[in-house]
Amino acid sequence: MVHALERLVVRHTHRLPLPEATASGDGRGHGDVAARRFDAALMSVGFKLSAGLLEELARLPEETVVAVSARTLDTVRELVGDHVRHNAYFVDFPAHVPDTLDFWMRCVVEALDDDTARPGVLERLRAGVLDLLTLPSYGTYRHTYEEMLAAHDELIAAAGDRITVLHVGGAADEEITALYLSLAGSTTPLGDDHRDDLALLAAHLVDGPQPETIPVREHRAVVNRARLDAGAGLLLDTVTDVLRLACALSDGDVGLYEPTRFRALSRPVRRALLAGLDAVVAEAPAKLGDVAAHREAWKRLGERLHPHEYPRWPHAAEVFAVARGERKAPSFDGRVEELLGGGDVVGAAELLTSAPGRLLRALDRLLCAADGPGELDAVLAAFERAVPQVSGRVLLSLREHVQNRTGAEGDRRVFVNRVGAAWVTPETRPPLPPEVRERLCAVLDAETRRRLPAPERLLVDPAVLDVALPLSGRATAAGLGVLPRGSVSPVEGELLRFFTYWKQTARCTDYDLSALVLDDDLATVTWLSYTALTDVEGVHSGDITEAPDGATEFIDLRLGAVRGRYVVPQVNLFSGEDFETVEESFFGFMLRETEQRGRPFEPRTVRMKSDLRGPGRVALPLVFERGEDGVWRARWLHLYLRGTPSANRVEENRVSVAVLLRGLLARTPLTVRHLTGLMTSEATTTTWWDGSTVPDGPVTYIGLDRLEGLPQGSRVLTPENLRDLIPA
Structure with missing residues (x-):
């Protein structure tokens, strides 16, 4: 299990946890030869050991280095796609690729020479149809992978070839724990692959250190499943947390976007879910208002939990009564819609101040619905009161939205859902006045600047400036x-x-x-x-x-x-x-x-x-x-x-x-350039890394790759952990 988690560390951080082994009495474990062989093998797939890691491995016993190298090579080969065989249809590609029609005619001729295929091919040709899939020589490899290799010369090394450096890590337990805390405490949603990795880490570290907070509800569901399996206390503060946990237990969608087919649950699990649900509602009955948003899911879950069998948790039973419509519990969103439907924009804005995140997500709609300067100012005032209470991800998401609300003629709205499906529609909303956009941007930038650290020394690789901020892990791929x-x-x-x-x-x-x-x-x-x-x-x-x-x-x-x-x-x-x-x-x-x-x-x-x-x-x-x-x-x-x-x-x-x-090309994403501009202050010395010198004191370094030899105590932000740059 530990070795599997070490692979996660390498994949996520490009750091190699140091195995626990004792060097020989002369300070060297005679692993230097094996370490150099390991380095050479890595270079064949575009990776390399850092000088510090090579030195540390040389101190270990040879058999330890050999075992580490085998595991790590498998990991990096899979990272780059070299864990499978890549054959090509044309054996000497890219040389001698034929013209399309010539190639098709060659396939037809070969089919006519085939006694088995000839009758069918002739029949289709007489009908004026050429079905490529019926030609025996079309679409399948005509040579082995080894024959393809023999047809090509060795790759000539070039200065521009990719080199990804693996850096020295700490002890395996330390690296695994640090990765868990980073993923569980992420302020932005993780992609599906990273969330699967979080599940493995959470199960391993139920009794270990935990993040101070788990800001993303989907991540909390993953951690709660591991805690439930281990008999640890659950982290619940809304009824929806319980619903997400039930989805996680059925390997369903903890984001609650897709219906989950709930599995039969054991009595201990049913008791744990109902007890947690009861405690949440007992402490804050108003949270019953959240049930309506997922009414059908609650009905299906009730069929699995059998709350009527547990009269000692009456508050949990109220949740299912609301879902069935037997008890009224007006939802927060319903109250907002009622006010907006009645034309009370100011009232809706005031109500939304009690849910600051929802206010910012609904801000564009409120501004468009405002009638006259008075209502517009009231909405903006409510927005300014709510800003300090929302997450950094919501702040930056709204900032990106506002900078693209130019109202230019011919503008189009681009929608991308959580799984990457995209579509485009014409922009039908009225434009936001320039002065409103400027005011919104100023407030959002000021609040973001307040939350960002102001490092004394900031070292930035200019190549990272145009990298979009990872406001969601679903906006990328593994x-x-x-x-x-x-x-x-x-x-x-x-x-x-x-x-x-x-x-x-x-x-x-x-x-x-x-x-x-x-x-x-x-x-x-x-x-x-x-x-x-x-x-x-x-x-x-x-x-x-x-x-x-x-x-x-x-x-x-x-x-x-x-x-x-x-x-x-x-x-x-x-x-x-x-x-x-x-x-x-x-x-x-x-x-x-x-x-x-x-x-x-x-x-x-x-x-x-x-x-x-x-x-x-x-x-x-x-x-x-x-x-x-x-x-x-x-x-x-x-x-x-x-x-x-x-x-x-x-x-x-x-x-x-x-x-x-x-x-898409008409949109301007929010990039690292935006945040580095906000991070600088009079007390910050900003240096653009030119590939030569490294400062002699701790820095905050932001770049595409981790630098070798950064001073002790430096903070490193690369695409692998750029989410940590998003303020809480």
Whole structure:
């Protein structure tokens, strides 16, 4: 179990917990040779030991270093996508990729030479139909992985190859505890993968240190499940906390967005839930008003809890009476709606001051409904009173919303739900007056500045400034080198290679990697896909139509040859299992120089690899944009389009992709640049890290990667823990 948790530490922090082992009497454990071999093996997949970690490992016994290296290599190879075999349909891809029509004709000729396939092919050709999936040589590998390797030269190392440094950590228990406290105490919701990791850590550390607060209710449900399993006290202060815990016990949606099918619960569990529910309502009967928001879920849960069997907890029974409509308990939201329905905007704003978070979330609606300067001022006054009482995430979310409420003609509203599904609609709300927007921004910035630390020495890598603030862990994906939705990062290299890998669970599954090239006006220039294997911009590796043992498709792009301004890679579900059903699926990109050669997949050249786990049938991980300065940059999306039930193709979703991009490109996300500007003060010395010198005293460092040799006591913020920058 501890080794599994150590893997989590490596994946989340790029720190390697030091094993407990004793060095020999001369101060060295004779692990120096094994440590150097470990370092060399890591470099083959784009990782490296820091100098300090290499030195610490050299002090350990050789067998300890060997065991650590085996576990860690497995972890980092999975991080970069090198834990599976990446074969290509064309054995020597990217060389000798044929023209699409020539290739199809070759497949037809081969089918006609096949005595078994010939009759069916002839019948379809007479009807004027060419079904590629019926051609024996189409869509399946015609060579082994080893034969593909033999067809390629070794990769030539280049200065631009990715190197991710693993740093020295503390003892395993210390690192595991620190990771747990960071995840459980996060002020922003975690993504599903991180929340699963939190569940493992919470179960291991029920009796260990706990965060002072668990601000996110979904995280509290995960921790409560671990505490219930261990017989520890529950952390409950609302009736909805109990409902979330019940969902967690049934492996359902603790966010309460999707219905949960509640499982049968044991008597001890039923008693624990009802006792907790009873205590919450007994202490604050007004909390019964929260039941109506999830009335149907409470009814279903009541069928599992049998509250009538436990008369000693009468307050818990009241919850289910409210859910069934047998008892009245006006909800807070209902009272707000009643006031707004009657035109009492000021009354609604005053009522919402008792729930500051809800006030800020409803602020735009209140401002639009205000009639005249008097009501507008009253709403703004209520907002200013509520601001000090809301979470930092809500403050920053509203700040981002306000800066994008320009009211410009042709504005569009972009909606992205919690699982990455996106859609666009025309903006129909009246614009907010400029003076109102300025007042809102000033108040929000002042409150955020008050909560942020004012470090004496701030060291910032300029490359991190355009990274979007991770206001939700669901705005990103699990993987390596992944940045939050809206982030912009430079792309340096001559060859840009996309890849997608999938492995089906039970049904034949066909994913299609494609790349759409758009001009300045987001009109289509061209695309690369299984229907267009070659073009000026690059080549496609060929179509794989099933993946019982896993399959990979690639697209090679010569950035200098791209005729458009935008390149939009996408993964289309053609048939079979969706992104949430397949055993595994991920997307990534590599950057190379022309002379590097190498296999189609080289882990050292991978810049980003992200899991594909979303609700739609068309995945849009990111878009590449050429700026006015000629520099290519990646803009991170992590979005999914609904698509069609099957046979999704790049040709058919061009319009929807362009419409979505038009709306997204018009939005300005809140970035690290915004917070670093607020963090500086007269007492703060801000230094832009130039890659050479490291200060001689403790600093707060914000960058894309952890620096080697930072002074003791420094605080480090990288994309792996950037959520810690969001104030409480």
